Amino acid sequence: MLSLLFFLSILLTAASGAAALALQSRPALAHRVGCWGQLAGTLAGVVLAILCLASDAPGHLRFDGPVPGLGFTLRFDALAGFFLLLVFGLGALATTFGLPYGFIGHSSSLGTRDFCLGFFLASMAVVVLADDVFTFFAAWESMSVFAFLLLPGEHEKREVREAAYLFLIASQVGTAFILVAFLVLAHHAGSLEFDAFRRAAPLSLPWRSGIFALALIGFGTKAGMIPFHVWLPKAHPVAPSHVSALMSGVMIKTALYGLIRFAFEFLAPLDAFWGLVVLTLGAVSAVLGALFALLEHDLKRMLAYSSVENVGIILMGLGVAIFFAGSGKGDWAAYALLAALFHTLNHAVFKTLLFLAAGSVLAATREASLEHLGGLARRMPATAVCFLVGAWAISGLPPANGFASEWMTYQALWVLASGSAGTHLLGPIAAACLALVGGLAAACFVRAAGVGFLGLPRTEPARRAEEAPRGMIWPMAALAALCLFAGLAPGLPLAMLAGCLPRQLSAPSLLLAGPLGLPAARSVEPPLYPLAIVATLAALLLGLTFVRRRLGTASAATRVHGPWNCGYPIVAPRAQYSASGFSQPFAYFARKLLSRKKLLDVHARHHYSPYLPESLVLRVHSVSPFDTLVYQPVKRFVIRLSKRVSRLQTGSLRLYLAFLLGTVILLLLIQP
Amino acid sequence: MPIPQPFLDELQAVVIRALGAGATVSPSGPGRARVGPAAGGYSVLVPELVAIGGRLGALVATDRRGLGEGLLLEALILFDTAGALVEVSEPFPGPGATLRSITARVPAAHWQEREVAEMFGLELVLHPDAGRRLLHEHTPPGDHPLLRDRDAAQRLEFAAASPPAFRQVRGEGVHEIPVGPIHAGIIEPGHFRFFVLGERILHLDIRLGYQHKGTEKLFEGKPLGLGVHLAERISGDTTFGHALAYCQAVESLCKVSIPARAVWLRALALELERLANHVGDLGALCGDIGYAFGASHFSRLRGEFLNKSELVSGNRYLRGLCCLGGVRFDLEDAMARELERWLPRVRVDFEEVADIALEADSVAARFEGVGTLSPRAVRDLGIVGPAARASGVALDVRADFKCEPYRDLGFSPVLEPSGDVMSRARVRFREAQASLEMMVRLLASMPRGATRAPLSTPAPFAMGIGHVEGWRGEILTCAMAGPDGQLWRVRTRDPSVQNWLGLAQAVEMNLVSDFPLCNKSFNLSYSGSDL
Amino acid sequence: MTFALDIGFAAIHLALVLFWPLVLVGIVRRVKARLACRRGLPLLQELTDLLKLFRKGEVIPDTATWVFRLAPWGTWAASALVALMVPTFSWSVPLGAQADFILVIYLLGSSRFLRNLAALDTATAFAGLAASRESFVAALSEPAMVLSLWCAGWVAGTSRIPEMVWRFSEKAAAELSPVHPLILVALVIVAIAENARVPFDDPTTHLELTMIHEAALLEYSGPGLALMQWGAGLHLGLSLALIANLFFPIGLAAPAELGTVPLGLFSFMARTSVLAALLGVLESTMARLRFFRITDWLALSGAAAVLAVIRLVTVGR
Amino acid sequence: MDTHTFSRLVELTSYSVLLVAVAVVAQRNLATSIRLLRLEGFLLAMVSAVIGLYTGESHLFWVAAITFVIKGLAIPSFFFHVMHRIGLPHDAERSLTVPLGLMLASGLTLVAYHVGRPLALASPWITRDVLASSLGTAFIGLSLMIVCRKALTQMLGFLLMEDGIFLFGITETYGMPLLVELGIFFDLIVAAGVTGILLLRMGGDFGHVDVDRLSDLRG
Incomplete structure (x- = not known):
């Protein structure tokens, strides 16, 4: 059954892509075939994912490959099922969105894009199912390659091309780290199969720590963890929006999936110290990601930075989980991991929603910069409502799902603080970081929603925007509903996630809160019931309406009139706050971190005095320190290296074999 | 005081260089000289005079078409160090003639040129920011109120118009904050257009004219004595300063010499007005930063000064005290003694409050380094009064032009070096101290005698000039009488006309939230500059 | 019986938490007036104002959408909800089991989110100014x-x-x-900042350009304005209640013990009044901070809290 | 006074000393900093008096009185006098922004705790928990000396450091011999005096308005 569904979903998604490529000469037909086929495939995949989640024991599927020992092994367990659900569930919604969106957007290379998208989805699915190094890498690489192929919508733009190559380089560098980590493990276990890793006796602590560090860098690069994030905000926005949604919502989650597998299954027993490292990196990613998102005025790039932030929050939960698992407190580790997984789910949902809404805006206006938008709530009410729900959720405000998982992360930090002496301090500090992230994210999404959708339109395209077709609204509405559902009834997704926890962690006591409750980390504390809070809120509002009715008089009518605006009758679009203006205090506050240069060019005709300039132009140069300090040198090094390597080697498989050989020799030399 | 000869020689040389050999400088009164009407007398000569240290005072245009001439534009150039006032003039054939702007070289002329152009229908060319200044966009284009053939009773028309064009600051994310004309507080109307990036002010455009009442037109044809009442209403907080400037102008026209006691009493009232306003401003500055202690106690002290003004003149704003030829009421000895008793007391009180308020750390943190105006900008823009002195530029009519009675009582202007809000606050504080000191000296040296001299008939079409250091700065009033002995033309230049430009300059690159504080530190008059 | 008592306690708490802040606002104003040698307004002026505003009609800017109309209700309700979680005269509160401090902070954040959104909805510069500044202060005060x-x-x-x-x-x-004392210092600074009081903001200013909180309300009128002001009052009330009850927990009524109620009520009113009066004194003796200096104070608050953490970590409770 | 109250009281005061030191870091205003320094003096005098009360050592009252006079009154007034004489601008210059400075101060306190913890555990005294906060105060003072550019603010840092050391001495030895303390006070007076005189000499240097400073202040 599982294997049948697996083949059905993979083949349908991939084959419909291939069909779309074949029908390329008739783009409209190709796109329809591709989308419907992918939709069918992803729906089959959703069923598969649910079956995986429901199954008690992991199922296996194995084929022998062309080379002995290099077979394909798949494993269907609950953790894979959860990530599979993300891939196929969100994949289904994104393809539904993509059907009308493709016709509005770039219509020239629809077939090729659907082809890539199909294979992208299929390879993501295989990544989370893979159960040996070879399968994993084949899928991982093809995921990166198809993601790369999906990127350049516009070949002619230099920055787009650069972003795509940056993405490829970052992927390859990250992959190299992961590969080394895997190969060391494989060398130790004597097999490329993951099951062998699980069974093998644990390595010594320095080796495990080294492998963990490699995996953390490798997967961290893919996940957009600071300081390895530079490619992410450049690459994600250049893809078509529903693809960006899948990249930010799902693809970076596969890296987290890999990290969880590594940490909890391959490298057990864990060391508590790793957890602290992950926690620290997570906190840094979260704070800086939120800050950079706030300073970005390109809507999609802002969302991409916000992915960095949310990956940071997930990593914070994961870090605490690793810490507790390492110090032998299984129930708290389970709680923290649950928080991380829950936030993974939530982020996947609302980030996809926000990217789809951004796509809908982009389709309607062809403007991605917040500085050129505004007033869309009037022209595109449904998109605006969906975006607002997403913004509310991603800002971590109750009762949406973002709050639920962030609250659980706080709880995890709270119990971390009651751990051993060294972690006492990290708990509250990380909590303060999380609070800062909450404040920054709220500012960021108030700005995005307020400047982009409310107020007056700033440009002609924004003034003439049209609401997206119904086919694009439905997926967004479904996601928005999911945001609220997961926030109001957090017990249900948590129960699902509890099944995904690694074997050594189990905490049945945590789930006593019921379907509507949000369990506290320490079972002595009562759970939180978001629905109760909403009900009280509603009661308060009802009472207030009653009071208002009683107090209101007949003459108290509501009139609509021009804004007061200091008595100046003309309300100009330029006289509302701009996105850059909104975030200027933050930019000033973080000026030491940003190295932005602002220049006010004062142009005066030569005989006019400087007091009365002809025109003034403000120019802002913004340079990310990570770009100049971390990434450019790495990029240069890799380019030089790859040039050298490409002279000797051609096929990528052989390159890997060479890697393999070299590493194995190296390890043999080093290991006593 | 006669103009020193070496200065006259230098002036003559400049005039010949600018206008050719025929042009001459002729003394036209004590401390005054004039350069006869000549082509280029304004557009060529004024920049030259400014280059040798002159300061553009007032532009006075007159419609002399009824006398068989055209329009005449006179500029009053002040040489503060020499204590001299030079009148230069340029004739124009009539409305529609071209006025070559000098604003590019003399930025101080910016607003006054625009006023002259729109009031007399001259076409302003080469002005970097030509546009409506007092009349707003709804006024029909052909209406030039100060031409003599326009009926004063005729109201301004209200025509549909496009909104005013502002200079734009371009750049990603630059936006505007329109403030006013109606403000949440009870202040005068004015429109401020900020070009900002978030909290940072990149540029400020100030549009006034909402208080335009046609005062100059109202003067025309009024009896000389009635003009005092009109002058008192130019700017409510400078009642006495404006009245005094007007009276001086008419008195110089009629060549009256004022009795010494009246001169002393006028100085007393002028200082009283300065005190009330400076102290009130200090309170308002504290209020702007939410410093309740300073705000309430300075307001209380301002009340004291206003009450003493009422004691002296019967009016809290000194209305009705000044009259042509002297002052209307004498200061009774009992009053003088009461003042003498009160002065040391209030001085201690005031200094105590100011010591606490201006020395408070949280106040200093707000005042220092904000709204800095450079001495160069002060000179270029023709800034006057405490605003100039706070930037270290020693400009004070009382000292520079050797006015009575300050000449005899030993007066030197108060200077502060840094040009920020703190400097302007400290200048106000120290000037208030100096005024209290001056009042003591005035009361001690008060001569006896009459308080009013009779007027003679004024010479027709001659220009009388009143020149007063009001609390806000230098007030220049020019008065001309017609052949019937009634007023023919009065022009008043309030210090605000110059200082608004300084405000726009001082707030650049400051924070938006510091603007109200900068604004209050200048505390300019809308009514006085809109006339 | 216990249930009836609980209901009674909840009713007293609700009444106290909704209306006592209006008196506290009056006390702050009265103290400020007295220190400025003025007589000041009646203590219940705020209530009178609110009743008047509730009876009035409302003018909605034509640039605004439903967000603008919804915001006053949402912000009020969120503040009121938090008020149900913060103890007043007794440490038993209606929503006690849900009164997690993170939830409280995030609910206040929700209230602010709505208010800032509504501000940007009006398309006027002042409201945008308010939204930007308030987000800035909030982001830094939340940690x-x-x-x-x-x-x-x-x-x-x-x-x-x-x-x-x-x-x-x-x-x-x-x-x-x-x-x-360390926590008290930290919390007091944050409370002053979050409530937009001097030296962070001046609730009495009429200068639009210097406003933080008030500028967001400029376009509101009638019931909308009333709700916004009441919401701000609730926020002040619950901040003072929190400080009074956390640091000076004297005479609190025990749940379900009727006899302790009068003392609890008296003590609560007295303690919060004293705090309100102290706030009035502080507001009278200090000037507002320059906008970017706000960060210094918030950082001091954070540093005080970090010192407390360090002490707790190394020495223990 | 029972032991418990005593230890709580001393600890509370020592925390206040630390908090005031942190507040000095958070202050860009010179006058406020000097006022905070005065507060430090009062607090230290209080600590001495409390310890004197507890131990019954009479010379500690003398120490308290001298501390009160010198640290609480004399040195701050002297600095105020110097400030007014040369018309210093109110803002003290730092090369770090306040939030960064506070982070540094918090970090230093943490270090002080980690360094001081073993020492404190070995200490026989009931007031051993004070050790870390006194060390922290000293560290903060030292960092202030490093961070500040102008002489007066550096002196401020020096005095803070001295306050920390004083607190350390008084709580860990329950009062050094009076003679030693007098020696320290003498040093202090000399240091403050020399700085003041130097400042007065350099008055002209401070009188001018630094353009860079102004532009920095605007924001």
């Missing part, structure tokens, strides 16, 4: 707030506010740890 409440919760051994108050009120003054 300090989390840290200080975290410490308080740590000392008490719980993350629920009513329980913290209960634990604190159980301990004698000598038992209180020296981290208390």
